[in-house]
Amino acid sequence: MGIHGRTSIRGSPELPHPDAHHFFEYGPAPKQVPVAAEVPEMVRAGTPEPELKRWSEEGRQTVIDIADMLGVPPITYSRDPLSLIPALQNYVSRLPLDQFDQSDWATLHSDLMSYVSDFLIQKYGARWTVVDDSTTTRGYHYVIETEDRDGKNRKIDPADVVMAELKNLPIEITRMLASAELTLLLTSQASEEG
Template sequence: MHKKSAPEYRIEPRRLAAVRKVSIKGGFGIEAGSFVFPTAEEAEQMRPREADTRKWAEDRHRNAIEVAGMLGIPPEVYTRDPMTVIPALDDYASRAPLNEFEESDWITLHLDLVSFLADFLTQKYDARWILEDDPEGPVGHRYVIEATGFDGQTHRIDPVDIVRMEFSSPPIEIARLLATAELNLGLASHINSDRPAAPCPAEKTETST
């Protein structure tokens, strides 16, 4: 049986522009090399409000649905169970010509995986996007995922860091990506992977009240 080939990886100019915009606003720091750090007063003025955090979460959810649709998974099927996209997304990521990628391709793939990872966590574990102070970042804050682990404590991860860790150990494996996030959020993994998940150095834990 021949394995169905993954769709050709293409970058849409409109979408890339949006990615570049959120990469700075969301604190990705991908373009930090050419980014002028704001003053403390400017950083406070730039700090997103609660409505901005909701919009960030909605945009990531919408992007995850678009990725699933691109891979042939209907929105209603994906929304009911985000795990339905894992086989197609795994095939897609493994077949992407990574050695031919330009910076824009990496940014788009990174954001696609961040969107799916966060969407999986919010749907399966009632995790949530929150705004966290990041004094060392280009704008002084970043969006992270927060969830209550099975240990009763509140854990936080930056999905950007989790995806970056997966990129550092090719080939990209979606099951391991999810398992790594679960591990660092204190959640028992029920996803099979041939390679073990790794702890994330950036993990933060807070005691629940």
């Protein structure tokens, strides 16, 4: 259940990320910030559309619930996903991370992943898609896809972005979002540098 009986940032039982076995090994954090990996171009054609739609809707509802819990009205958040940054930063800065157990880390990871992905969807018109992944039991996983500044298709796994942030404490929400933007080459700085 986790510390203080918390099962989720939004107060309801948390369902684990479908690829949970990939990233729930927390130990001493390395001091370097790992770069979020770009996902291979193998899009899985046979994934049922309702599952992808449900995944997307659940992630969106998660972040709306988080915003509401932290005092950011859902309408405000829906108009501007950046409106959540101050409240979310305040929240994560006060978390007793040294007391977290595996369940707490998994829940925090899932909640932050929902925010990163929804931010990219709202700000850049990104979308969830499915890619083949032989390292998962299902043989695929969900990633965010969007066009970079040069019109090229890019994919990123928001789980990797959040994991990089969790391994580089303290958690900085703006750094986490910037990492996703830079990896997807959505900012002029990343595009100009190469």
